[in-house]
Amino acid sequence: MLKTTRPTIAALAGAGLLLTACGSGVEDPADADAAEGRTDGAESADVSLENCGQELQFDAAPQRIVGMSPAQTELLVRLGLADRMVGLAQTASSELPEDVGAQLDGVEELSEDMPPAREILMQVEPDFVYAPTSYEFSADQGFASIEQLAEAGAAPYIATGGCFERRAEGTVEDLFVDIENLGEIFAAEESAAELIADGRERLDQAAQLSEDAEPLTVAQVYVEGDSISVVGGGVEYDIIAQAGGDNVFSPDEEQFSSFVFAQISAEELAARDPEAITFGVEDAAHEEATREYFEQNHAEIQAVQEDRLIPVPNHHLFPGSLQNVDAVELVAEGLYGD
Known part of the structure; x- marks a missing residue:
């Protein structure tokens, strides 16, 4: 008899304990970007987007980021944001690639198997928290809620494919929505475009196997x-x-x-x-x-x-x-x- 542990059904099903509809509507015109000379790593101009039923607004790129799982942490690092990471959560759920982990020496580990408790998360004073699902924001589990984070000046971002209204219809393409949104929020559009292009090219190559x-x-x-x-x-x-x-x-x-x-x-x-x-x-x-x-x-x-x-x-x-x-x-x- 096989006995599985937390990262299977329990972890994946957590994606069903989510909020409401998810989408994106970035209101930061490309011509405005060009006029301001924005490049990767620059402060973002005003960005507004919808994420899992909540409206997020940024007048500058966040500086203190927490990745609520290794998957989210890796994506943030791939966008060139390692120097802004102040906390890593649920670190035991998977290992970070060696090149990613090497860039995070000294970043505080907030939790291993579960999302961090409210007090632990708040201690690192984040202004941006990226999670795979809203389970990580469940107040009844002792975690910091979306409302509590907002009151503390932190923007909670939930992966598009993890939103409750999209859970049944979620696709691999949702990943590219997140990359594009994060690229806008952190003025890392070039890195985001490279990640998206690489991902789509690999998907095309995989599809060729079954042609x-x-x-x-x-x-x-x-x-x-x-x-x-x-x-x-x-x-x-x-x-x-x-x-x-x-x-x-x-x-x-x-x-x-x-x-x-x-x-x-x-x-x-x-x-x-x-x-x-x-x-x-x-x-x-x-x-x-x-x-x-x-x-x-x-x-x-x-x-x-x-x-x-x-x-x-x-x-x-x-x-x-x-x-x-x-x-x-x-x-x-x-x-x-x-």
Whole structure:
């Protein structure tokens, strides 16, 4: 029996505990940027945008930033903002790339497995807090709320794909919305444009693997104890589509009417009989245990028979993560690569 821990269902489901509609409407004309000679690293001019139902306004680029997960921290560093980072949260959920971590020596670690407590977050006096979901702002969990942060002069930003109203419709493209928004907020448009161009080029290359292939049927499965959960929407669903897979579960099904995850029976998974299964993993041991679970309990499924079991690191599936693109590449290679 496989027993999973926090960064699987618990962490990914946290993205359902969110706010309201998310979008962007940056009101900072390009001609104004040119007139002011803005370049990466310069102070931003007035920027206004909507994020998860809240209106955010900046008359200058924030100077004291907290990344509420390694995925958010990495994106901020890739935009050239390492010298503005004052806090790192949920650091145990994944390791930062070596080149990113090297730029963060001396930055305070606020929490490991959970979002930081309100008092701990407030001690570093942030003026910008970037989170994958609004769970990180749950006052009933002892975390600083959006309202409390606003009162303290800090802007809370939630990954577009993690917004409640977008959770079921979230896509990999939402990542590029976040990059563009952050580029505007921090006057880092050039770095943002480079990240977006690189991400889209990699997605195009991944899509080429399935160009001449019959789409394989896929299920994204999480196993926790005796329970099996599957994904029927959100960025996880879009990752499979971007990789050229045909998900055997659909967002239109009743079981996904209230959330993108649904618990199913072992018999239902066998009845859908996917040709491939993707599954989130924490580490090599977790991957091995998950493979053993499928081999011992679902030898009749095509994906198991063909050994088309595709592990994806859990943090690759979080909203607002550059690794969403990595996940598409991993799944595409697992489905159609040599």
